[in-house]
Amino acid sequence: MQEIKRDLVIIGGGPAGLAAAAAAREAGCEDILLIERDRILGGILNQCIHDGFGLHRFGEALTGPEYAQRYIDEISDLGIETLLGTIVLSMDRERKLTVSSRKGYTRIHAGAVTLAMGCRERTAGAISLPGTHPSGIYTAGTAQNFINLQNIMVGRRAVILGSGDIGLIMARRLTLEGAKVEAVFELLPYASGLPRNIQQCLNDYDIPLYLGTSVIEVHGKDRLTGVTVAEINHFRPVPGTERFLPCDTLLLSVGLIPENELSAGASVKMESGTSGAFVDDTFMTSIPGVFSCGNVLHVHDLVDHVSEEAALAGEFACRYLGGGISRVDAPISIEPKNGVRYVLPQQVSGTSDFTLSLRVTEPSRGRAVWVREGDRKVARKKLVRLHPAEMIRVKIKKDKLENARKLEVSVE
Numbered sequence: 001m002q003e004i005k006r007d008l009v010i011i012g013g014g015p016a017g018l019a020a021a022a023a024a025r026e027a028g029c030e031d032i033l034l035i036e037r038d039r040i041l042g043g044i045l046n047q048c049i050h051d052g053f054g055l056h057r058f059g060e061a062l063t064g065p066e067y068a069q070r071y072i073d074e075i076s077d078l079g080i081e082t083l084l085g086t087i088v089l090s091m092d093r094e095r096k097l098t099v100s101s102r103k104g105y106t107r108i109h110a111g112a113v114t115l116a117m118g119c120r121e122r123t124a125g126a127i128s129l130p131g132t133h134p135s136g137i138y139t140a141g142t143a144q145n146f147i148n149l150q151n152i153m154v155g156r157r158a159v160i161l162g163s164g165d166i167g168l169i170m171a172r173r174l175t176l177e178g179a180k181v182e183a184v185f186e187l188l189p190y191a192s193g194l195p196r197n198i199q200q201c202l203n204d205y206d207i208p209l210y211l212g213t214s215v216i217e218v219h220g221k222d223r224l225t226g227v228t229v230a231e232i233n234h235f236r237p238v239p240g241t242e243r244f245l246p247c248d249t250l251l252l253s254v255g256l257i258p259e260n261e262l263s264a265g266a267s268v269k270m271e272s273g274t275s276g277a278f279v280d281d282t283f284m285t286s287i288p289g290v291f292s293c294g295n296v297l298h299v300h301d302l303v304d305h306v307s308e309e310a311a312l313a314g315e316f317a318c319r320y321l322g323g324g325i326s327r328v329d330a331p332i333s334i335e336p337k338n339g340v341r342y343v344l345p346q347q348v349s350g351t352s353d354f355t356l357s358l359r360v361t362e363p364s365r366g367r368a369v370w371v372r373e374g375d376r377k378v379a380r381k382k383l384v385r386l387h388p389a390e391m392i393r394v395k396i397k398k399d400k401l402e403n404a405r406k407l408e409v410s411v412e
Helices: 015-026 043-047 064-077 140-150 165-176 195-205 261-265 303-321
Strands: 002-011 032-035 081-083 087-091 096-101 104-115 119-121 137-139 157-161 180-186 209-211 213-219 226-233 243-246 249-252 256-258 290-292 332-336 340-344 354-360 364-373 376-386 392-396 406-411
Touching: 002 015, 002 303, 015 032, 015 043, 015 064, 015 104, 015 303, 043 064, 043 140, 064 303, 087 261, 104 303, 119 140, 137 140, 140 165, 140 249, 157 165, 157 213, 165 180, 165 195, 165 249, 290 303, 332 340, 340 406, 354 364, 354 406, 364 392, 376 392
Parallel strands: 002 032, 002 104, 032 081, 104 290, 137 249, 157 180, 157 249, 180 209, 332 406
Antiparallel strands: 087 096, 096 104, 119 256, 180 213, 213 226, 226 243, 340 354, 354 392, 364 376, 364 406
16 A cells, blocks of 8 residues: 655545635645545535525625636645545544545545535435335435536426425526426425525525425335325324325435544544534644534535635644644633524634634524623624524634633523
């Protein structure tokens, strides 16, 4: 097995990995290796041909491929080394990676590692979809790949289970391709996707959204012939509300899971609220020199925020290599409380400003996010609308953290 050494290895060539690589080089790191398992860089952005990307980062609306190309061009201009078609099989606590490609196996000894593997969709098996499993059942992202990248139409009469953003976007995409989208069904009492996608992808095309409703049975032997849906109460179907909808296609948009098998294999400390790594305000995990960013850390709603977060992670990784980052003896812990599902980072040094990211547990209006230590107010952000689909970011100043030991974040 070939063995090589690199100062910084970045795993994943999607929006997070690209931004981390560019930022690390600009911060002064010369020896960078970016590893991507696909044959091209860009990640999921390559199949997202709709616009709306880049409004925060570039001040204009770009398609996914256009947004990715901005970063691909940048890392090319910076001369950053990339390995395409290469899979990282394992990582240990000493930052030794085993990778596989058509050229064989390679062991890489890394001075620092930035994890940027992204996330994957929940499948029919993951949600225990009841009934038969004929052809015609796809995750929304798989259908998006077939239509946008391979020019393969997945069906002509569709039902969508779950109101995640990819499912909403695919409801519009299928309609534009001539398919009939019967409806979108959401188990929760509120939509999971961004309000702008509800309006632009469903309302503008007269596609109905049914809340508190789910698919309770799938029908068909070789090809899907229809689904039975019913209203749901306390995760059980409400008797008498069942109805059958004929369809040949069922798209699943029921959540995303960060791709953290490598992290778990290296015994990185994980957080149940995010399904990602436990990190501090430098995005360093419980393993010194291993950083995490983007959707592998926590699922984002905007790619602009992925790039911003990943750029910081890349910069901090470079500083770690130069000896500019070390653990503090008594970090400040941060915990979610009333109305908050998760917070990130989970601990901070208190020596620098940082941005706190969080998601709420349920929709509400005209409330505020409070950051406190006991009776001491650290930060407050008033919001017109709070929604679980929209990540909230609160800037925290270091001068507010003097002598702090434990911060609590709540909605009041």
